Amino acid sequence: MEFNLADLFESVVDAVPDREALVCGERRLTYRELDEAANRLAHGLATLGVGVGDHIGCYLHNSIEHVQVMFACYKLRAVPVNVNYRYVADELGVVMRDADLVALVFDRSLGAEVAGAARPDTLQWLLEVDDGTAERSVADARLLASVLETGMSVRDFGPRSGDDHYVLYTGGTTGLPKGVVWRQEDIFFAAVGGGNPGGPPIERPEELCDKVVANPNQRLAPFLAPGDPGPGEFVTMSLGPLVHASGQWGAFGTLLGGGRLILYPERHMDMTLVLQLVERERIGMLTLVGDASARPLLDAVEANGGAYDTSSLLLLGSGGSILSGDVKDRLLVALPSVQAILEAIGSSESPSQAVALATRDTPVGASLTFAPKAETMVVDDSLTPIDPGSGIAGRLATTGRVPIGYHNDPERSARTFVEIDGRRWALPGDMAMVDADGTIHLLGRGSMCINTGGEKVYPEEVEAVLKAHPKIADAVVVGVSDERWGERVVAVVAPVLAGDPPDLADVDAHCRGRLAGYKVPRGLCVVDEVQRTPAGKPDYRWARQVADA
Numbered sequence: 001m002e003f004n005l006a007d008l009f010e011s012v013v014d015a016v017p018d019r020e021a022l023v024c025g026e027r028r029l030t031y032r033e034l035d036e037a038a039n040r041l042a043h044g045l046a047t048l049g050v051g052v053g054d055h056i057g058c059y060l061h062n063s064i065e066h067v068q069v070m071f072a073c074y075k076l077r078a079v080p081v082n083v084n085y086r087y088v089a090d091e092l093g094v095v096m097r098d099a100d101l102v103a104l105v106f107d108r109s110l111g112a113e114v115a116g117a118a119r120p121d122t123l124q125w126l127l128e129v130d131d132g133t134a135e136r137s138v139a140d141a142r143l144l145a146s147v148l149e150t151g152m153s154v155r156d157f158g159p160r161s162g163d164d165h166y167v168l169y170t171g172g173t174t175g176l177p178k179g180v181v182w183r184q185e186d187i188f189f190a191a192v193g194g195g196n197p198g199g200p201p202i203e204r205p206e207e208l209c210d211k212v213v214a215n216p217n218q219r220l221a222p223f224l225a226p227g228d229p230g231p232g233e234f235v236t237m238s239l240g241p242l243v244h245a246s247g248q249w250g251a252f253g254t255l256l257g258g259g260r261l262i263l264y265p266e267r268h269m270d271m272t273l274v275l276q277l278v279e280r281e282r283i284g285m286l287t288l289v290g291d292a293s294a295r296p297l298l299d300a301v302e303a304n305g306g307a308y309d310t311s312s313l314l315l316l317g318s319g320g321s322i323l324s325g326d327v328k329d330r331l332l333v334a335l336p337s338v339q340a341i342l343e344a345i346g347s348s349e350s351p352s353q354a355v356a357l358a359t360r361d362t363p364v365g366a367s368l369t370f371a372p373k374a375e376t377m378v379v380d381d382s383l384t385p386i387d388p389g390s391g392i393a394g395r396l397a398t399t400g401r402v403p404i405g406y407h408n409d410p411e412r413s414a415r416t417f418v419e420i421d422g423r424r425w426a427l428p429g430d431m432a433m434v435d436a437d438g439t440i441h442l443l444g445r446g447s448m449c450i451n452t453g454g455e456k457v458y459p460e461e462v463e464a465v466l467k468a469h470p471k472i473a474d475a476v477v478v479g480v481s482d483e484r485w486g487e488r489v490v491a492v493v494a495p496v497l498a499g500d501p502p503d504l505a506d507v508d509a510h511c512r513g514r515l516a517g518y519k520v521p522r523g524l525c526v527v528d529e530v531q532r533t534p535a536g537k538p539d540y541r542w543a544r545q546v547a548d549a
Helices: 005-015 031-048 064-076 089-098 108-116 144-149 184-191 207-213 245-255 271-281 290-304 325-334 410-416 459-466 504-512 540-548
Strands: 020-024 027-030 055-059 079-082 101-107 125-129 165-169 179-183 235-238 260-263 285-288 315-318 340-345 354-359 369-372 376-379 394-399 417-420 423-426 430-434 440-445 450-452 455-457 472-482 486-495 523-526
Touching: 005 031, 005 064, 005 184, 005 207, 005 245, 020 031, 020 064, 027 031, 031 064, 031 144, 055 064, 055 089, 055 108, 064 079, 064 144, 064 245, 064 260, 079 165, 089 101, 089 108, 101 108, 108 125, 125 144, 165 184, 179 184, 184 245, 235 245, 235 271, 245 260, 260 271, 271 290, 285 290, 290 325, 290 472, 325 340, 340 369, 376 430, 410 417, 440 459, 450 472, 450 486, 455 459, 459 472, 459 486, 459 504, 472 540, 486 540, 504 523, 523 540
Parallel strands: 020 260, 055 079, 055 101, 101 125, 235 260, 235 285, 285 315, 315 340, 486 523
Antiparallel strands: 020 027, 165 179, 340 354, 354 369, 369 440, 376 394, 394 423, 394 430, 417 423, 430 440, 450 455, 472 486
C-alpha cells in the first residue's frame, strides 16, 4: 500500500464499508456502494481503452457521478481533470487541447457546449451523464451509466504508486487555465491533511484507518469543550464545487477520513437550502469561499431568526477569496455553536501557505493577515528572503510538498517552481509583506498589480477595504488605462440596496483613512451583481470590460 489516493480510499472502505460516505440531494451511498460503483466504472473505462496516465476531463457539476469518475480514474491510474462547468465552447476546447484529454465526461445540460467545442486529436470518447435534462445534443456520446454497467464490481487492479499523477487546472481568472501536476503522495500531505489534520502527519499509509477513520471526530476535537464527546461522526460540506480546489480537497479530506460528505446539489447557490442541509445532515464543518458565500449566508441566518437548527456547526473554513474581518465577527455572533473559523492563503500550486484562525477566545484580526508556516517565506526578485518589518513587498514562497510543474509548460514551470539554497520552492504569484512579529500581510496576486504613477496597488487589499463599506455588498478592483498615471484604480461594486448605491465621494471618504491616497479608487462602476467564478474568485476580465465601458 502506498500514499496513493485510490489505495487510501480502498483502505477506508474496508474499515467502514457500511458507514454513509456521500450524500447529494436525495441520493445516498455507503462507502461500499461508492467503491463498488467506482470499480465498475473503472473496469468499463478500461474496456474502452483508458489506461495508465490518460487524462479524463470532468465537465460536471456536483454529483455522485463526479465523485465516482474521480475514484474510478485513480483506481486505473488514469488522471481526472477538472473542467469548469461555466466554460463556453471555445474555452472548453482550449482546456481539452491543453490537457491532452482522451475522454470527456459531461453533464447532459452542458451538451450544447460540448457539441460546439473544437475537439483535439487526442479526444477519443465522450461520456454523457444523464442529469435529468430533456434532450441529448451530442449524437456520438455514450451514456456514462452504460459504461458503468459493463464493468465488474471486484477490485482486481494492479499495483499503484504514490508517484501517480494528480492534476488540477487553475481557474484562469488572470489568464488561460493551467494544469498543475502533483504526485498523489505530495497532494495528500500538502492539501488533504496528511492523514492526521491538526496533528503530525501519518508516517505509513496503514496508519490512516487507525488514526483517522477510527476517530471520526479527530478534526473537530480541538474545538470541542473539555469532556464533550462530539457528534460521533465527521460531516462536512464545501460551498466550493468539485471543479475547484477547495471542493476537491475538502471531499478527499472527508472521504479519506471516514466522514460523510454532503455535496451541495443545486446549480445556483441558495443559502436557505444550505441552512436546511446543515440542519438535516448535522453538518459539523462548512467550508466557505470567502465573503462571496459568507455574506449571503449571514444574510440568510440573520433574516431567518433562528428558524434552522445550526447547532451542529463547530468549524467554518474558508479559502479561495477574501474573508473580511467584520464578516468573521458577524459569523461568530450569528452562529453561536461555531468555535473557530479557519482561513488559509492557498492556490493550486501551494495549497496552504499561511493560515488565520479566529476563535471565541482570540481576536479575529484584520483581513489579509495570516500566521506564517515554517515552510513559508517572502522573497524579493533575487529570491533573497525579505527581513520582517522592512515594509518591502515580495513574493510568497512555499517549500516542502511542491508540484512537479505545469502540464506541457516547462517555461512557466521553471519560473514558478525554483530552487533556493538547495530546496525546491513554489512561487505561485501572491505578493506579501512580513511584519516585525512575522505576521504575513497578503497583498494579492502580482499578475493583477495596478501600476499607477509608478506606485503598485494590489486589488485584494483595496477590495477588502471596500467591502467594509456599509453600502457595498461586493467589490472588484481593476486598473484601466490613464493618459497621466498609466493606470488608474477603478472599483466595480454591487450595492447592498439596489436603490441606495454609494457614490465616488462616499467611497473616497471611506478609503482615505484606511489606504494610502494612491490606492483609493478614482473611478466607480455600480453593477447589480459582481461576476465571480464557481470558486468564488473575482472575474477580473469581466470587471475590466465593465470599467472600460
